[in-house]
Amino acid sequence: MATYHVIGIMSGTSLDGVDLAYCRFTYKEDNWIYKILNTETLPYSNIWEQRLAGLAEVSAAELIATDRAYGRHLGELVRSFVDRHQLEVDFVSSHGHTVFHQPQRHITFQVGSGAYLAAAAALPTVCDFRTLDIALGGQGAPLVPIGDRLLFAEYDFCLNLGGISNISQEDPDHRVAFDISCCNMLLNPLAEQLGQPYDKDGLLARSGRFHQDLFDQLNEPAYFTAPFPKSIGKEWADEHSLRTIQESNASVQDKLHTACHHIGYQIAQSVRQHANQKSGKLLLTGGGAFNTFLVEQIWHYLGPDFEVVVPEPELVNFKEALIFAFLGVLRWRQEPNCLRSVTGAHHDNCGGAIYWN
Template sequence: MATYHVIGIMSGTSLDGVDLAYCRFTYNEKNWIYKILNTETLPYTDVWLKLLSTLTEASAAEIIATDRAYGRYLGELVKNFVEANKLSVDFVSSHGHTIFHQPQLDITFQVGSGAYLAAAAGLPVVCDFRTLDIALGGQGAPLVPIGDKLLFSGYDFCLNLGGISNISQEGSDRRVAFDISCCNMLLNHLAEELGFAYDRNGELARQGQLQQDLFEKLNEAAYFSAAYPKSIGKEWADENSLKVLSHSKASTQDKLHTACHHIGYQIAQSVKQHASQAHGKLLLTGGGAFNSFLVEQIQHYLGPTFEVVVPEPELVNFKEALIFAFLGVLRWRQENNCLQSVTGASQDNCGGAIYWM
């Protein structure tokens, strides 16, 4: 039996803050058991929000400087988190914040220098989980499925509703997973037009009306009918879903309402296409799981034979941070933490750089 105490760090494309999850993992009789012990979400300041959201247009020097400053910032957050909760930590496992993701061009980049994080936190750090997979011909995404496989095997499907919606399931002979569509990247963008950071409980979307022409236009992108492995980055969102919404003359409430239908429809299409039977149990996590109107649309398009489960809020909020902590454990043990069946790489691989302290 082996036990690890790890802090997982996650910052998603929706920029709602830095998630810290202090987790315990125990490997016993070929099974992994996890426990989330302490959590905290630290919202970004206006300065960090502006910097991270505009970094794609920055110079190379500005990007390098931000990478290191952000790594130091994450390390300081970790140090404060450890001291405030008197934690005993083996190491930190950080996803960083994605700025570029174009695997077809061999590009993926997450700011948050592991070296600067380790120096500021005073702890070993595992980071840079995507690069090796892309070097092996993969998408570098999704990374969460091996955690779904080993930690959440009681569900037929694991669905995450973050900035991007993605799904993971066990196929007949391998794990199947891919990004489905933009999610909170669309909904938060539209909510901001109305003066809100996000659409609480989907109340704004519920006030709108379905715009059939917009719904059909959102569903037209070739990505949705493409075979996996496939993944979505901010660049794709800007050129597809967000552009379609910006060109629509519908009211913002109607756009929100229609976007929820679009997301629910694409999720249902993906589930039904890859389901081995006409029923199943879905675990729903990520910020979108708190959007009751969106959850209703997912259930509506799936139909009554599929059970949609929204777990306790802590798991909804911190599942990705939990799983990145777990990916760090697998890297620490020199075991595969990335599956070729979901990324399209030439082989399963053990990704991640380690900075020792």
């Protein structure tokens, strides 16, 4: 039996804050058992939110400076978290914040320097999980499916509704996973136009009306019918879904309503296209799982033969941070933490850099 106590750090594309999850992982009788022990979501200051949101446009020198400053910032958050809760930690496992993701050009970059994080936190740090897979010809994403396989095997499908919706499932011979569509990165900016950081319970979307033309335009990009492996970056989102929403003359409420239909429809299409069964049990996590109207659309387009499970709020909010902590454990053990069947790489691989403090 082996036990690890790890802090997982996640910052998603929706820029709603830094998720910290202090987790225990135990390997016993060929099975992994997890326990989430402490969690916090720390909102970004206006300065950090603006700085991260605009990074794709800055100079190379400013990008490097921000990478290191943000790594130090994460390390300080971790140090404070550890001291506040009096935690015993083996190491930190950090995803960083994605600025560029263009796997076809062999580009993926997450700010949050592991060296500066380790120095500020005074703890060993595992980071940079995507680069090796890109070097091996893969998409570098999604990374969560190995955690879905080893920690959530009781579900047929694991669906995350974050900035981007993505899904993973077990085929007879291997794990399959891919990004489905924009999700909160499409919905949150619309809610912000109405003075809200997000659409609480989907009430704004529920108050709108369905626009068939907008729905058809959102579903038009070839990405949705392309085979996997495939993944969505901010660049694709800006060029397609976000541009379509911006160019529409519909009211903000109608845009939210129609976008929820679009997301639910694409999720159902993905499940049906790649599922070997006509029914199944779906685990929903990520901030979008709290959007009641969106969840209703997923139910609607899937049909009654599928069970949609929204678990306890802690798992909804912190599943990605939990799994990045777990990816760090696998890297620590020098075991595969990235699946070729998911990313398209030449072989399964063990990605991540380790900084010893």
